[in-house]
Amino acid sequence: xxxxxxxxxxxxxxxxxxxxxxxxxxxxxxxxxxxxxxxxxxxxxxxxxxxxxxxxxxxxxxxxxxxxxxxxxxxxxxxxxxxxxxxxxxxxxxxxxxxxxxxxxxxxxxxxxxxxxxxxxxxxxxxxxxxxxxxxxxxxxxxxxxxxxxxxxxxxxxxxxxxxxxxxxxxxxxxxxxxxxxxxxxxxxxxxxxxxxxxxxxxxxxxxxxxxxxxxxxxxxxxxxxxxxxxxxxxxxxxxxxxxxxxxxxxxxxxxxxxxxxxxxxxxxxxxxxxxxxxxxxxxxxxxxxxxxxxxxxxxxxxxxxxxxxxxxxxxxxxxxxxxxxxxxxxxxxxxxxxxxxxxxxxxxxxxxxxxxxxxxxxxxxxxxxxxxxxxxxxxxxxxxxxxxxxxxxxxxx
Amino acid sequence: xxxxxxxxxxxxxxxxxxxxxxxxxxxxxxxxxxxxxxxxxxxxxxxxxxxxxxxxxxxxxxxxxxxxxxxxxxxxxxxxxxxxxxxxxxxxxxxxxxxxxxxxxxxxxxxxxxxxxxxxxxxxxxxxxxxxxxxxxxxxxxxxxxxxxxxxxxxxxxxxxxxxxxxxxxxxxx
Numbered sequence: 001x002x003x004x005x006x007x008x009x010x011x012x013x014x015x016x017x018x019x020x021x022x023x024x025x026x027x028x029x030x031x032x033x034x035x036x037x038x039x040x041x042x043x044x045x046x047x048x049x050x051x052x053x054x055x056x057x058x059x060x061x062x063x064x065x066x067x068x069x070x071x072x073x074x075x076x077x078x079x080x081x082x083x084x085x086x087x088x089x090x091x092x093x094x095x096x097x098x099x100x101x102x103x104x105x106x107x108x109x110x111x112x113x114x115x116x117x118x119x120x121x122x123x124x125x126x127x128x129x130x131x132x133x134x135x136x137x138x139x140x141x142x143x144x145x146x147x148x149x150x151x152x153x154x155x156x157x158x159x160x161x162x163x164x165x166x167x168x169x170x171x172x173x174x175x176x177x178x179x180x181x182x183x184x185x186x187x188x189x190x191x192x193x194x195x196x197x198x199x200x201x202x203x204x205x206x207x208x209x210x211x212x213x214x215x216x217x218x219x220x221x222x223x224x225x226x227x228x229x230x231x232x233x234x235x236x237x238x239x240x241x242x243x244x245x246x247x248x249x250x251x252x253x254x255x256x257x258x259x260x261x262x263x264x265x266x267x268x269x270x271x272x273x274x275x276x277x278x279x280x281x282x283x284x285x286x287x288x289x290x291x292x293x294x295x296x297x298x299x300x301x302x303x304x305x306x307x308x309x310x311x312x313x314x315x316x317x318x319x320x321x322x323x324x325x326x327x328x329x330x331x332x333x334x335x336x337x338x339x340x341x342x343x344x345x346x347x348x349x350x351x352x353x354x355x356x357x358x359x360x361x362x363x364x365x366x367x368x369x370x371x372x373x374x375x376x377x378x379x380x381x382x383x384x385x386x387x388x389x390x391x392x393x394x395x396x397x398x
Numbered sequence: 399x400x401x402x403x404x405x406x407x408x409x410x411x412x413x414x415x416x417x418x419x420x421x422x423x424x425x426x427x428x429x430x431x432x433x434x435x436x437x438x439x440x441x442x443x444x445x446x447x448x449x450x451x452x453x454x455x456x457x458x459x460x461x462x463x464x465x466x467x468x469x470x471x472x473x474x475x476x477x478x479x480x481x482x483x484x485x486x487x488x489x490x491x492x493x494x495x496x497x498x499x500x501x502x503x504x505x506x507x508x509x510x511x512x513x514x515x516x517x518x519x520x521x522x523x524x525x526x527x528x529x530x531x532x533x534x535x536x537x538x539x540x541x542x543x544x545x546x547x548x549x550x551x552x553x554x555x556x557x558x559x560x561x562x563x564x565x566x567x568x569x570x571x572x
Contacts, residue, residue: 002525002528002538002540004527004528005527005528006527074524075521075522075524076522077483077484077485077521077522077526078483078484078485078522078526079522079524079526080524080525080526080527082524083524115430115465115467116520116523116524116533117524118536119536119537119538154427155427155430157426157429157430157465157466157467157468158465158466158467158520159464159465159466160521160522171426172423173422173423174421174422174423174424174425174426174461175422175461176460176461176464177464177465192423233526233527234527235485235526235527235529236484236485236488236526237488241526241527241528242527243527268484271522272483272484298484298485298526300488304488308487309484312482312483312484312487313484315482316483316521316522319521320521322464
């Protein structure tokens with residue numbers, strides 16, 4: 001097992017096993033969902049959809065079969081918190097999935113693990129086997145008569161787009177990971193056309209914590225619109241990269257202090273699909289209402305060339321675009337071409353403005369979250385570092 | 399492909415389909431097994447799988463070509479994937495890449511003529527706090543430096559082929 005470079009103490013480590021599950025089983029379904037809703041827990045994968053609302057919709061849907069899917073296709077550049085959670089706190093995640101299964105009335109849980117994390121598979125299989133042995137999976141889960149639930153693991157095959165929930169479902173059905181039109185949403189028409197909840201690894205773990213410590217505890221932390229705690233994966237130019245837990249709404253400044261990166265030039269928040277925040281805006285809050293992130297924090301020191309950063313992200317999207325819709329498939333290569341022109345100092349301001357407008361078009365016209373967020377990094381770097389990226393002399397060492 | 403190998407592949411596909419449930423949802427798990435055992439998904443394999451599932455072979459091909467861990471070209475025994483994403487990039491991935499290419503005598507996207515190593519780029523391997531990261535089949539290496547590239551390759555060589563067997567007559571075969 002790979003341990004992180006640094007791991008701050010996490011709330012997850014203080015949670016007693018199976019207390020949350022038993023607390024959930026003791027409640028009627030409606031009360032359980034009400035508890036999650038009251039905590040105002042929002043999806044920790046980055047999209048920030050309220051978990052309680054999602055569960056409620058799936059619970060209300062009429063169907064013989066429903067699915068609980070855990071999205072462990074952690075592919076966002078700079079994110080590794082799900083890997084650490086699955087390594088150290090897999091029980092909490094499986095417990096959260098079981099609670100979700102009880103809440104929506106599902107018998108089948110699926111953990112979709114990215115192919116790059118295949119080395120976690122034996123560990124996770126062992127945790128699942130131990131849970132089955134203890135009666136925490138299978139028939140009459142944790143002694144609850146009539147509640148049946150089990151979890152299987154399915155492997156991804158190296159496609160970033162499969163982290164998008166409908167692409168993930170397509171992949172589970174044996175197809176190319178191409179996102180579907182939404183609506184219908186997976187809570188209504190998900191895997192095999194059945195109601196499905198798709199939640200991030202961390203979301204399930206927090207759901208378990210909320211059942212143990214109560215929604216009031218969770219809600220009291222963070223901001224009004226972004227409640228609770230969040231796990232962050234910090235990398236880049238700082239003294240102590242690694243795993244951290246902070247309340248939602250923490251300012252960039254405060255976080256940089258904690259990780260030893262106070263003299264940073266910029267911070268990329270939310271990975272390749274996130275935003276680049278320059279030093280002048282380090283007072284901003286990391287929350288759904290300000291700068292949102294699924295947990296990725298990449299710190300850039302003063303020696304970094306921001307154009308090279310933009311180029312790296314665009315190369316990423318050119319490769320990972322599924323190719324289904326035009327704005328994303330053709331827009332990303334066009335932006336990358338623009339970055340290459342900038343590199344050689346051959347991009348006019350007029351053309352740069354054209355590129356910015358192309359980026360804005362991609363944000364509104366792309367089919368899924370990948371295409372809609374692909375230009376974010378480019379646009380924010382162009383906006384904040386115009387002086388740095390323009391007027392380069394050809395072959396200059398940057 | 400030898401006839402015996404085709405037969406083996408066909409019977410393997412049958413076994414795997416039974417294990418994973420003989421429907422479309424079994425397609426990717428079976429393809430993953432084929433890739434693991436045969437280091438590629440051949441056209442013949444795609445055809446057999448399509449027949450068994452009652453779908454058009456082009457559907458199988460479209461899936462194989464979509465996922466970067468599935469490949470219809472023969473891959474090496476060891477597929478080496480170097481993370482190219484920003485955090486590993488800032489920690490010196492370019493020099494590791496250079497050294498991998500020099501030590502293997504191939505560029506990214508190629509396989510060594512002896513069929514042992516393939517060299518590929520990977521997108522974020524989730525080791526951003528301890529890069530550069532290299533994934534060799536299912537084994538992850540972190541904080542890789544140009545100097546430790548050689549050790550990783552030696553570890554591979556020792557687990558497979560002539561060095562593992564310590565018999566020189568295998569040399570021509572490899």
